[in-house]
Amino acid sequence: MKARSKRLILLAVLLFLFVSGFLLSLLEGPVETNVGDLFDFLFHNLHDETLRKIFIDLRLSRALLAFLVGASLSLSGAILQGYFQNPMAGPFVVGVSSGASFGAVLCIYLGLNLRFLGFSLQSAFAFASGFAIVFLVYLLSQRKGIFKMETLLLTGIAAGALASALTSFLIFFKSESYQEAVFWLLGSFRYSDWNQVTAMLPYFLLCFIVAQWLAKDMNLLVQGDDIAQSLGSPVNRVRKTFLVVSTMLAASSVSVSGIIGFIGLVVPHWIRILIGPDHRHLFFFSSLTGGIFLVYSDFIARTLLSPSELPIGIITAAVGAPFFIYLLSQRR
Numbered sequence: 001m002k003a004r005s006k007r008l009i010l011l012a013v014l015l016f017l018f019v020s021g022f023l024l025s026l027l028e029g030p031v032e033t034n035v036g037d038l039f040d041f042l043f044h045n046l047h048d049e050t051l052r053k054i055f056i057d058l059r060l061s062r063a064l065l066a067f068l069v070g071a072s073l074s075l076s077g078a079i080l081q082g083y084f085q086n087p088m089a090g091p092f093v094v095g096v097s098s099g100a101s102f103g104a105v106l107c108i109y110l111g112l113n114l115r116f117l118g119f120s121l122q123s124a125f126a127f128a129s130g131f132a133i134v135f136l137v138y139l140l141s142q143r144k145g146i147f148k149m150e151t152l153l154l155t156g157i158a159a160g161a162l163a164s165a166l167t168s169f170l171i172f173f174k175s176e177s178y179q180e181a182v183f184w185l186l187g188s189f190r191y192s193d194w195n196q197v198t199a200m201l202p203y204f205l206l207c208f209i210v211a212q213w214l215a216k217d218m219n220l221l222v223q224g225d226d227i228a229q230s231l232g233s234p235v236n237r238v239r240k241t242f243l244v245v246s247t248m249l250a251a252s253s254v255s256v257s258g259i260i261g262f263i264g265l266v267v268p269h270w271i272r273i274l275i276g277p278d279h280r281h282l283f284f285f286s287s288l289t290g291g292i293f294l295v296y297s298d299f300i301a302r303t304l305l306s307p308s309e310l311p312i313g314i315i316t317a318a319v320g321a322p323f324f325i326y327l328l329s330q331r332r
Contacts, residue, residue, distance in 0.1 A: 007275050007285070014288050021295040025063035026055055028303055062192040066298040066312075067291035068200040069189075069253045070263055072207070074290025076249035077264025078271075078282055079211060082218045083242050084153055090265040091250035093153060094243075095137055095160035096130045097261075100254035101185060102163040102170075103129025109170045123196075123255040130251030133159055138243065186311030187260035189298050196256045203252040207245045211283045214238055218279040260313050262320025263290050269324070293319075 027033055031054055041051040073091060080089040091097045103125035137159050141152040167185070217238045220228035225235045250264070267290040268282065275281055297315040304310060 003276060007281060010274055010285060011288075014285070014292060017292050017296075018288070021292055021299065022060075022063050024299050025066075025295060026059050028299060029054065029059055030307060057194070061194045061197050062189050062298065063295055064197050065192040065200065065256060066189050066294045068197065068204050069257045069260065069291075070267075070294025070297075071287040071291035072200070072204050072249040072253045073260060073264040073294075074267040074286040075204075075208060075211060075283060076246040076253075077290075078268040078279070078286040079218070079242050079246040079249075080264070081268055082222055082279055082282075083239065083246070085222055086153070087269065088265070089153070091246070091253075092160060092261070092264075094156035094247065095133045095163060096247050096250040097254055097259050098160035098163035098167070099133030100126040100130030100251050101259050102133075102167045103127075104255075104258070105167045105170050105185075123199075126255040127251045129163075130254060131247060133163060134243070134247045134251075185259055186313035187258040187316075188301075188309070188311050189257060190309060192256070200252055200256055203248055207249050208283070208287060210241065210245050212280070214241060215279040215283055218242065222277070258311075258313070260294070260316055262316045262324065263294060266320040266324050267293060 026038060027035065033054065037051070038055060041048060041055055045051060077090045080091065080093060081087055083089065084093070104122040106129070107122045107125040134156075137152060137155045140155050140159075217228070217233045220231055220233045221235065221238065228238075229235045253260070268286045271282055271285045271289055275285060294312070294316070297312055297319070301310040301312045301315050304315075
């Protein structure tokens with residue numbers, strides 16, 4: 001089958017899953033609703049405040065936020081795997097996820113619970129600390145002005161481990177805030193609202209546009225820096241841009257949902273197997289698939305033990321870890 005046909009079939013399947021996932025998310029919740037209720041709201045009672053609160057303010061905002069976070073994490077993973085030329089790379093590798101969760105838990109430990117224009121201070125701390133740790137990792141990775149990817153990779157792993165240890169230390173001394181800290185360590189969309197959606201959307205759109213614009217350069221980078229430079233790619237500038245983009249995607253995601261593992265690692269693998277390694281298509285399909293995957297994961301997290309809600313990180317790990325082990329066993 002031709003590559004173009006594969007992409008068209010995959011796109012059709014993903015669009016069907018996209019619509020189905022959002023429909024399920026709109027219909028399921030603590031208040032029992034059905035398709036008739038949704039149809040009645042959309043075409044007859046659009047100004048019904050109760051139905052608007054249920055369908056628009058609670059469920060649609062949550063589904064959109066889940067999609068944006070999943071798309072962002074998947075795109076970040078696809079970028080980092082190409083950046084390091086390593087299929088094991090993901091948002092955790094450069095320390096951004098662990099750094100962001102440390103910032104959020106530090107804010108909880110300090111007892112700072114302010115909100116500004118609808119945004120929590122924990123989210124701001126998470127975003128800032130995620131960026132700060134990657135910036136520090138980048139500085140530490142340079143020796144005499146020379147930057148090496150291997151050093152960045154190892155420094156990022158070490159910094160992420162240190163941030164995780166500090167996070168555990170803070171939780172130990174603030175045990176009464178354990179439940180709130182779990183939100184940042186295992187991920188959830190329990191507190192989602194439209195403010196978070198509007199906060200995430202510009203970051204994702206900007207990063208997606210930049211990634212697609214530089215996708216051809218990423219195709220060159222995976223051939224090696226020397227080859228890419230000989231073919232006219234400004235390697236140093238492109239690498240810095242991709243590092244900033246992947247960090248921004250991961251940090252903004254963690255700042256609204258907490259740490260959600262395996263999406264940035266596994267989803268780009270799925271897409272690479274299905275359509276090949278061309279980043280001009282890989283970035284788009286990874287984003288779309290990651291967003292859809294997280295919408296369904298959130299639906300399962302909400303409904304599996306209803307009325308209780310599971311942390312979404314449990315669902316993504318339960319699906320992602322076995323598949324990743326399978327990949328390793330098939331592609332040693």
